[in-house]
Amino acid sequence: MAEDLMVGRVDGKVALITGAGSGVGRAVMMRFAEEGAIVIGVGRTKATIEETAALVKAKGGIAYAHMADLSESAPIEAVVSDVVREYGRIDCLVHAAGVGYSWAEKSPGSMNDVATTSPEKWREVIGINLDGFYHSAHAVLPHMIANGGGSIVAVASISGMVGLPVAHAYCAAKAGVINLTRAMATAYAEKNIRTNCIAPGFIATPMVESVLSVFEDRDAALAITPMGRPGTPEEMANGCLYLASDEASYCNGSVLVIDGGSTARQ
Secondary structure (H helix, E strand, C coil): CCHHCCCCCCCCCCEEECCCCCCHHHHHHHHHHHHHEEEEEEEEEEEHHHHHHHHHHHHCCCCECCCCCCCCCHHHHHHHHHHHHHCCCEEEECCCCCCCCCHHHCCCCCCCCHHHHHCCCCHHHHHHHHHHHHHHHHHHHHHHHHHCCEEEEEEEHHHHHCCCCCCCCHHHHHHHHHHHHHHHHHHHHHCCCCEEEECCCCCHHHHHHHHHHHHCHHHHHHHHCCCCCEEHHHHHHHHHHHHHHHCCCCCCCEEEEEEHHHHCCC
């Protein structure tokens, strides 16, 4: 891996990655490190973030772990200040933090329809999934502007593009992430800051672990996606890497759908 770090697509970049404790965020942190970035992982759980950082270091990468609750502004502001003080800049922000269907196991009622979602559960999911993106971008953008540019990539969802009978707060939050991505793309392009997002489909992460068994039935699997399988966190990380790298230098405001063809049927 050390050899790869010298010639990677984000070689020498300082990348802040939220939600890096597991799933897509962890895969992004690993992938960016493989391609030469200095990676700073942010998450709510100390043990999982530190585990991700240890995995990166074990393969020869440079990684740091920070705890922060992204539903509030102060914690991520403090992390960003620490990173800028250490490295002088943040080149990439990948916002992968969020909760999905599995959150209902910890927070019953959070993935319901509007009629049965309480105001408290609504604010909870919006706070984690949409406000978190705002807080991260709000903290990073002044430094990117001051340093002459950067790249922001958000992890949204195809649930922000199509209607679902449940998880309405989640759908609304992810739709917000998509359009905030577009709005920021129009606002900061002249500052040499590109803002893009990926829209994953059904991805094999802890977020949906409890329902992965549906793919054991071939007909049910094909009903979900023409490829008949869930995506992997690594496939999502590759999309984030592309959008963050100079290879995507003319991508701005893009929504890269990575869903195995699910939305091609819409």
